[in-house]
Every structure is written in C-alpha cells, then in structure tokens.
Amino acid sequence: MKKYISFLSFIALFFIGMQFSSAQTADKQQSPEAIAKQQTYQLHKLLNLTGDQQGDIFRVLVDAQQNLQVLDKKDNTDIIKQEGTRTVNNNVEASFKKILTPEQFKTYQESLVKEEKK
Known part of the structure; x- marks a missing residue:
C-alpha cells in the first residue's frame, strides 16, 4: 500500500x-501586443494617461517590443544586441517625450531611476 x-x-x-x-x-x-498592453496599463496607473496618450503609447511600445523580439531571434553578438536595445530604448524615450506632458515625462524618468536602483 x-x-x-x-x-x-x-x-x-x-x-x-x-x-x-x-x-x-x-x-x-507573449505577443508584443500583450506585453505592450501590460506596460501601457502600468504607465496609465503611474501617469494618469488620457485616452489619446494611451493609444499613442501602446503603438510605440508594440513597435519597440517587435524590434526587441527581432533582436532576440537573430544570432547577434552581445554588443550588437546591446546597441540595438539602446537604440530601441532611445526611440521609445524620444516618442514618450513627444506624447507625454513635461510633468508626466518627469514622473516617468523618476520611475526609471527607481527601477534601476532595485
């Protein structure tokens, strides 16, 4: 037994x-859309985004996720992946700066600094 x-x-x-x-x-x-949807929701909670801002942010994040997934799938060296990731992040930041108000963008940057410290 x-x-x-x-x-x-x-x-x-x-x-x-x-x-x-x-x-x-x-x-x-997860699909780029699912990841971008979650990130958009988190940014909405943090920054109180308007409907238009949410749509614009979502499109930027979907594009960024698609680019990052392409970088991951390719057989690149670490340096190329780092440069590609840095370029994608810079493009996202530039787009966010155009979409968000100065106060929202400042709050966003402060949240990034807090995340880096963790």
Whole structure:
C-alpha cells in the first residue's frame, strides 16, 4: 500500500512540475501586443494617461517590443544586441517625450531611476 501511495505522490508531483514549467514558457512567449498592453496599463496607473496618450503609447511600445523580439531571434553578438536595445530604448524615450506632458515625462524618468536602483 505504501508503494502505491509513494508512486501516486510521485506522479502528482511530476504533473505539478510540468504545469509550472509550461506556465513559465507561456510567459516568455507573449505577443508584443500583450506585453505592450501590460506596460501601457502600468504607465496609465503611474501617469494618469488620457485616452489619446494611451493609444499613442501602446503603438510605440508594440513597435519597440517587435524590434526587441527581432533582436532576440537573430544570432547577434552581445554588443550588437546591446546597441540595438539602446537604440530601441532611445526611440521609445524620444516618442514618450513627444506624447507625454513635461510633468508626466518627469514622473516617468523618476520611475526609471527607481527601477534601476532595485
């Protein structure tokens, strides 16, 4: 009887582990739109974006995510990936500066500094 309980426990743990690992894989393979939607929501909470700002920010973030995914898929060196990521981030920041009010942009930059310290 103990053998059966041990065996069933092992099988249950195996399936729980499989479920956990597939959930992590699904997170990594989110679409650029899903990632941008989450980021837009977080920025909306932080900056109280208007509807127009939300739409513009979402489009900028989708474009950025698509570019970052292309960089990840290519077989580039670390230096090329870093330069590409830096270029994408600079483009996002320049677009945000055009979309956001000066106060919102200042709050956004302050939040980036706080994130870097973590």
